[in-house]
Amino acid sequence: MNREESTLSELKSLALSAGYIIVGTLEQTRRPDARYQIGAGKVEELARMVEEKGAEKIIFDNPLRTLQNYNIAKATRVEVIDRFQLILELFRRRATTTEAQLQIQLAVLQNELKHARERVRLSKGSEQPGFMGLGVYEADVYRDAIKLQVQTIRKKLSVIRAKRVLQRERRTELGFLTISLAGYTSAGKSTLFNALTEETALVDKSLFTTLSTQTRMVEFDNRKFLLTDTVGFIDRLPISLVEAFHSTLEETIFSDLIVLVVDFSDPIELIEKKINVCLQTIDHLGASGIPMITVLNKVDLLKLEVCKEKFESLKGKVKNPIILSAKCQTNLDELRKNILLILENFQAAQFSIPISSNIMPFISWLHQKADIHKEEFTNNSVNVGFEAAPSVMEQIRRKVQDLNGNFQLITASK
Ligand SMILES: Nc1nc2c(ncn2[C@@H]2O[C@H](COP(=O)(O)OP(=O)(O)OP(=O)(O)O)[C@@H](O)[C@H]2O)c(=O)[nH]1
Numbered sequence: 001m002n003r004e005e006s007t008l009s010e011l012k013s014l015a016l017s018a019g020y021i022i023v024g025t026l027e028q029t030r031r032p033d034a035r036y037q038i039g040a041g042k043v044e045e046l047a048r049m050v051e052e053k054g055a056e057k058i059i060f061d062n063p064l065r066t067l068q069n070y071n072i073a074k075a076t077r078v079e080v081i082d083r084f085q086l087i088l089e090l091f092r093r094r095a096t097t098t099e100a101q102l103q104i105q106l107a108v109l110q111n112e113l114k115h116a117r118e119r120v121r122l123s124k125g126s127e128q129p130g131f132m133g134l135g136v137y138e139a140d141v142y143r144d145a146i147k148l149q150v151q152t153i154r155k156k157l158s159v160i161r162a163k164r165v166l167q168r169e170r171r172t173e174l175g176f177l178t179i180s181l182a183g184y185t186s187a188g189k190s191t192l193f194n195a196l197t198e199e200t201a202l203v204d205k206s207l208f209t210t211l212s213t214q215t216r217m218v219e220f221d222n223r224k225f226l227l228t229d230t231v232g233f234i235d236r237l238p239i240s241l242v243e244a245f246h247s248t249l250e251e252t253i254f255s256d257l258i259v260l261v262v263d264f265s266d267p268i269e270l271i272e273k274k275i276n277v278c279l280q281t282i283d284h285l286g287a288s289g290i291p292m293i294t295v296l297n298k299v300d301l302l303k304l305e306v307c308k309e310k311f312e313s314l315k316g317k318v319k320n321p322i323i324l325s326a327k328c329q330t331n332l333d334e335l336r337k338n339i340l341l342i343l344e345n346f347q348a349a350q351f352s353i354p355i356s357s358n359i360m361p362f363i364s365w366l367h368q369k370a371d372i373h374k375e376e377f378t379n380n381s382v383n384v385g386f387e388a389a390p391s392v393m394e395q396i397r398r399k400v401q402d403l404n405g406n407f408q409l410i411t412a413s414k
């Protein structure tokens with residue numbers, strides 16, 4: 001499967017997940033045309049195809065500029081959207097929580113703001129599908145109206161976010177270590193979440209089934225942990241959507257262990273591509289220092305030989321790989337054992353450092369690397385109690401020393 005095939009097949013899955021019926025596909029490999037994105041001859045072919053098949057919408061894999069969108073709609077007489085708009089539509093359909101709904105509205109409005117001026121200009125006196133109704137606005141009035149809505153949504157989101165931070169702090173105070181399931185959309189995160197928690201989170205073959213996080217207690221070997229199911233990652237997720245979903249995705253940053261779920265039944269090149277997307281997203285969220293286990297899921301779909309071959313080519317490229325099937329619940333014990341191995345190695349420590357201008361960057365860095373149980377600011381010092389993986393403990397000790405603090409290792413974790 002080459003890059004084009006895999007992106008087109010992903011676009012198809014996205015369209016199906018959003019409820020579309022696909023009546024035809026058209027491909028072209030060339031430098032993007034300024035006017036139509038595709039070539040002028042190809043647009044004619046597209047227009048004929050739309051008419052013959054009775055298509056009601058065209059979905060482009062490449063991002064479209066406003067003018068290109070307008071020109072194609074004019075030539076084909078149907079509405080045109082691109083991959084980003086499709087993802088937004090899909091998210092909008094799926095959003096069930098208030099937070100997810102607000103996050104999507106924010107992403108939609110931010111996108112609209114970017115294109116507002118040109119969309120208003122193009123829609124003056126036009127009856128183009130997708131551009132209708134905007135002609136009554138002056139561009140500035142329209143932009144101001146959107147900006148106001150953005151502000152209102154941001155305010156509402158910050159209230160929800162504060163609640164989420166509070167919940168997280170409570171959980172930390174209780175002293176539970178947290179594990180989050182991360183991974184490409186449809187990798188099987190919710191299926192694994194259900195298998196480990198005996199919950200019934202929604203599982204579906206379509207993309208972006210989960211758009212809000214949920215956390216449950218799990219118990220392995222008499223130790224309790226908190227397990228979080230999260231929203232999936234996807235290639236070329238527009239930055240405005242990542243930003244809008246930041247507080248949901250942020251749950252990943254504040255965990256002690258990331259279980260990266262991978263669909264092992266995909267072709268090997270696609271597996272590697274998706275893993276890269278996930279690692280980049282995790283890095284972008286500031287969570288790359290957190291210990292990781294890589295679950296190679298859906299092994300029930302593979303023959304033993306193929307499984308061995310794929311495992312060989314991934315070995316060394318992924319952290320702590322474990323092959324399993326979340327659906328058939330095979331090899332889950334191996335996963336539990338590995339989770340315990342990593343989390344039981346956590347060590348507890350405390351330090352006290354004199355207040356100086358350098359401590360805030362250090363404290364916010366520490367929040368990403370360690371599980372903080374106590375944080376106390378006095379007149380002239382800050383006292384912190386925390387747990388961290390042995391690999392970061394040494395870094396923390398050195399930084400504390402550099403800041404003229406007192407560092408004390410308490411015990412290996414419970
Ligand atoms: N054969 C097989 N299918 C699986 C396995 N795990 C998950 N699936 C299927 O893969 C699809 C996606 O599963 P989900 O658990 O919804 O995936 P997700 O990662 O939570 O997806 P999003 O929430 O959409 O990001 C569903 O059709 C599951 O039944 C497995 O181990 N084997």
Ligand SMILES: [Mg+2]
Pocket residue numbers: 189190191202203209210230
């Ligand atoms: Mg899910």
